Amino acid sequence: MITPEIRLDEVSKFYGEVLGVNRVTLRIPPGITSLVGPNGSGKTTLMNLITGLVHPDRGTIEVRGISPRNPEQLMRFTGYATQYDAAPRGATGYEFVSAGLLLYGYSSEEARRMAWKALERVSLTDAANRKVAAYSKGMRQRVRLAQAIAHDPEVLVLDEPLNGLDPLVRAETIALFREFANRGRHVVLSSHVLQEVDVISDQVILIANGMIIAEGQIRGVRDEMHEHPSQFLIRCRDASRIASILFEMDHVTEIKLHEDRLGMLVWTRSRQEFSRALTRIAGNGSPIDSVMAADENVDALYEYLIGGGR
Amino acid sequence: MINNSFRLRQVWMIARLQLRRVFFARRSLWVYLLAFFPAIIFIGHGIEVKIKRERWGGHAVTTPAKLDSVREGDTEEEVIAKAGTPITDQRFRRRDEEEPERRYMRYYDGTRQVNLWFRSGLLVQKSTSNLIDFEEDRQVYAGVFQYFYLRLAIFFGCLGIFMNLFRGEMMDKTLHFWMLTPVRREVLLAGKYLAGLIAAVVIFTGGALFCFAAMLWPQETAEVQAFWRDGGASHAFWYAAAAALASLGYGSVFLAAGLLVRNPIIPAAVLLLWEGINGFLPAVLQKLSVLYYVQSLCPVPAPMDSDTPALARMLLAPAEPAPAATAVLGLLAVTALVLWFASRAVTRLEINYSTD
Amino acid sequence: MAVYKRGYRRYQGHLTGYWSRLLALPRFAWSRLMAQRLVVIVMMVSLFWPLACGVFIYVSNHTELWQGLDRGFTRFLEINPRFFVIFMNFQAVFAVLLAAFAGPSLIAPDLANNALPLYFSRPMSRADYVLARMLVLLGLLSPVTWVPGVLLFGMQTGMAGWDWFQLNWKIGLGILGGFLLWITFVSMVAMASSAYVKWRIVAGGLVLAFFFVLAGAGAMIDNILRVEWGSLLNPTLAVNKIWRWLLGAEALPGPEAYEHAIALAVMAAGLLWVLNRKLRPVEVVS
Numbered sequence A: 001m002i003t004p005e006i007r008l009d010e011v012s013k014f015y016g017e018v019l020g021v022n023r024v025t026l027r028i029p030p031g032i033t034s035l036v037g038p039n040g041s042g043k044t045t046l047m048n049l050i051t052g053l054v055h056p057d058r059g060t061i062e063v064r065g066i067s068p069r070n071p072e073q074l075m076r077f078t079g080y081a082t083q084y085d086a087a088p089r090g091a092t093g094y095e096f097v098s099a100g101l102l103l104y105g106y107s108s109e110e111a112r113r114m115a116w117k118a119l120e121r122v123s124l125t126d127a128a129n130r131k132v133a134a135y136s137k138g139m140r141q142r143v144r145l146a147q148a149i150a151h152d153p154e155v156l157v158l159d160e161p162l163n164g165l166d167p168l169v170r171a172e173t174i175a176l177f178r179e180f181a182n183r184g185r186h187v188v189l190s191s192h193v194l195q196e197v198d199v200i201s202d203q204v205i206l207i208a209n210g211m212i213i214a215e216g217q218i219r220g221v222r223d224e225m226h227e228h229p230s231q232f233l234i235r236c237r238d239a240s241r242i243a244s245i246l247f248e249m250d251h252v253t254e255i256k257l258h259e260d261r262l263g264m265l266v267w268t269r270s271r272q273e274f275s276r277a278l279t280r281i282a283g284n285g286s287p288i289d290s291v292m293a294a295d296e297n298v299d300a301l302y303e304y305l306i307g308g309g310r
Numbered sequence B: 001m002i003n004n005s006f007r008l009r010q011v012w013m014i015a016r017l018q019l020r021r022v023f024f025a026r027r028s029l030w031v032y033l034l035a036f037f038p039a040i041i042f043i044g045h046g047i048e049v050k051i052k053r054e055r056w057g058g059h060a061v062t063t064p065a066k067l068d069s070v071r072e073g074d075t076e077e078e079v080i081a082k083a084g085t086p087i088t089d090q091r092f093r094r095r096d097e098e099e100p101e102r103r104y105m106r107y108y109d110g111t112r113q114v115n116l117w118f119r120s121g122l123l124v125q126k127s128t129s130n131l132i133d134f135e136e137d138r139q140v141y142a143g144v145f146q147y148f149y150l151r152l153a154i155f156f157g158c159l160g161i162f163m164n165l166f167r168g169e170m171m172d173k174t175l176h177f178w179m180l181t182p183v184r185r186e187v188l189l190a191g192k193y194l195a196g197l198i199a200a201v202v203i204f205t206g207g208a209l210f211c212f213a214a215m216l217w218p219q220e221t222a223e224v225q226a227f228w229r230d231g232g233a234s235h236a237f238w239y240a241a242a243a244a245l246a247s248l249g250y251g252s253v254f255l256a257a258g259l260l261v262r263n264p265i266i267p268a269a270v271l272l273l274w275e276g277i278n279g280f281l282p283a284v285l286q287k288l289s290v291l292y293y294v295q296s297l298c299p300v301p302a303p304m305d306s307d308t309p310a311l312a313r314m315l316l317a318p319a320e321p322a323p324a325a326t327a328v329l330g331l332l333a334v335t336a337l338v339l340w341f342a343s344r345a346v347t348r349l350e351i352n353y354s355t356d
Numbered sequence C: 001m002a003v004y005k006r007g008y009r010r011y012q013g014h015l016t017g018y019w020s021r022l023l024a025l026p027r028f029a030w031s032r033l034m035a036q037r038l039v040v041i042v043m044m045v046s047l048f049w050p051l052a053c054g055v056f057i058y059v060s061n062h063t064e065l066w067q068g069l070d071r072g073f074t075r076f077l078e079i080n081p082r083f084f085v086i087f088m089n090f091q092a093v094f095a096v097l098l099a100a101f102a103g104p105s106l107i108a109p110d111l112a113n114n115a116l117p118l119y120f121s122r123p124m125s126r127a128d129y130v131l132a133r134m135l136v137l138l139g140l141l142s143p144v145t146w147v148p149g150v151l152l153f154g155m156q157t158g159m160a161g162w163d164w165f166q167l168n169w170k171i172g173l174g175i176l177g178g179f180l181l182w183i184t185f186v187s188m189v190a191m192a193s194s195a196y197v198k199w200r201i202v203a204g205g206l207v208l209a210f211f212f213v214l215a216g217a218g219a220m221i222d223n224i225l226r227v228e229w230g231s232l233l234n235p236t237l238a239v240n241k242i243w244r245w246l247l248g249a250e251a252l253p254g255p256e257a258y259e260h261a262i263a264l265a266v267m268a269a270g271l272l273w274v275l276n277r278k279l280r281p282v283e284v285v286s
């Protein structure tokens, strides 16, 4: 039996000199998985690799046991809505969605039905007979989603699917992802905004500079953090000295120094004492750029994990 | 479920989806123009001939015998006495020179027109030409086919059509839609090539044949009948076949070029050059040219323009033509070779829109 | 009070001068073009022929070098309008090639990427944009056309002396004017093609096709209809005849130079029309 998993082993992709992704090893189980990272971090590259639009320079990829080099089989159960905001010249929304379906072997009657169903699911039936080129940004986003789900794929890969959607449609779209995931399918989506996806995802993968920085259930991590000592993120210039001062104090349980020596993550049992200590340190002439309560802000974690790598 | 007959069906479906893009796009209008432009001119020629025939036929047609009796040296009055009133009669005099008046008369005997030039009232020059000359028009058609169709229209037309298939979709950022369908890359290539081929063959063979018909249209019925009896159909067939095979060959080359090279002007220029210097190359290399085979198929050798410079004449001198079967097979072999390269390239093809 | 009236104030500061604003575009475009290997190679190659012509002028003006040779050869070595017309014909072809390689990268990407609003949201009108792009091409084509032409003419004047100049000054003017006419026309073809198809790469092919196909079509009309006016369609022939007239070389058979000039003007008007139609910051999709 084939494991219903997307596996990437030591996958690297370079665009000439430029790094796309570097030595990525991942196991993506069914459910909603979000790829989160800043611009140029390699999200699109990773998705293109999974769907065979680009080929890895090194490493191997398998999507539910099928290599992306075999589009004939892979695309039967995979749908991909890319970030490329383009549609075939002169095609209407309906034509755009239905055209590809014939290639799956569906009869034209079936294809028609499926295309309309997909358009219905993204609430685009009204505009279905207008040219895609004349759609608004959100409509184009949705019609691409409709095209990706039209053949009812097991693996749905979506590049920034929530971009440019109004709140109502966004909620509907998220519900659609949930429904897919609940049926044991893969939904892999990407986003720049961690808050946006961390509530809806079963798994979040943080990526920066082409490398996987963290993966797991961020929500779970955050829940844990509430019970644990408070966590603060400090950015300062003289991190190692400040860390050594802080480490002398009783209320500080753990300090993680950031690689760039310009920041650290501090766990403390007492917020008051911690803030007093900081005031003292700052008063003694050690400049502190910023202090953030990491556990109250997903972004802090995000920034901590990713920001330093930039 | 996935077997070769299904793949063939996929090829045909891709071709059908593509055909609309190739045939009906406003962008391909120029291809039609290119293909049908010569026919328009031949039709213009036909209309001109028909009008003249009509108009001159209305006059009393002078019998050939009377016209033959007109000699250089006759006076104007003698000519009019022998042959009657001309259909055209013009007098003119150069303003700047103190020359005697000149006169020009034209007679028509039903098929031939006779032009007479007089100076100082004496006939100084007599020339006879057919109102329409089938033999000459067939030569002209052969020239149009070889120089215009093969070297310009089909060349640039295929450049446009076949480059569009991959390179064009890359520019449009729509190629990935094809690569996200459940088809093998080779199937995709075949489908697209088929679409381009159908379009090019229909447009250019259609254009060439239509032009051939337009050339025949005003000719004397008897001559046309004689032509059909005397293997005219095979001429038409070989022109059509040459146009189709040229589309096949150039199509594969430009399809491959669209996959391999970013800037098609360079392969186009290289190919133009290659086809141009072809006559100089050793025999083996000559056989790697599309034009070489296609020209071997043409039923009437193209006339050499009299004012082509000697150097160009050498450039254009066709190599010893290949027999028809060899030509067709050779062309198919060249095409297959190029398509094989293209299929290698298409499996390695990646979506990389940003760098264009 | 409407929000925008309080919040938005248009730029009222000092504007740089019109020409320095306009020339910003060519400045960047030239440096970009010069970074393209192909463009540089074509430019280099197109300077060989002027060099050869320079050597020819040198030889022809040093009578001692060819004293013993026969009359026919002496006639061949004479520097006359015909010599310059041949020189110009060669350079005309290079101008077309260069325009085909370099021209389309100027406008087509702007249209394909919807960059026109970026230009027009600055103090720059459509006409300015066209003019700026035109200047890029004219600047690029000048070093292979009228600049070597005028240099050659100057060289001949320097060697043959004032008397020759007095007799032949029309040639110098003809070279300058004739080349300017041609490179303006070629630039317009390059710009109109790239505005028309919007794809840089196809536009280059279209530029080549424009000259090849029109010449072919003209020859075809002449042959089929047994007339001479078909060659009016051939821009290369047209400019050749105009040059012959300008330089006072013997005329070619067929239509007169002024008729060709009219044909060229009509074509230029058509090209301008295409530019005007296609160079719009917004495209309406029906």
Ligand SMILES: Nc1ncnc2c1ncn2[C@@H]1O[C@H](COP(=O)(O)OP(=O)(O)OP(=O)(O)O)[C@@H](O)[C@H]1O
Pocket (backbone or CB within 6 Å): A015, A018, A019, A020, A021, A037, A038, A039, A040, A041, A042, A043, A044, A045, A046, A083, A192, B351, B352, B353, B354, B355
């Ligand atoms: N076609 C390409 N050619 C060269 N470099 C590329 C290409 N595509 C991507 N890159 C580079 O690869 C890296 C990863 O790009 P990628 O598009 O995967 O980022 P991303 O995470 O999707 O960014 P965004 O959030 O902006 O969509 C970037 O540094 C980018 O510059």
Ligand SMILES: [Mg+2]
Pocket (backbone or CB within 6 Å): A043, A044, A045, A083, A159
């Ligand atoms: Mg991306």
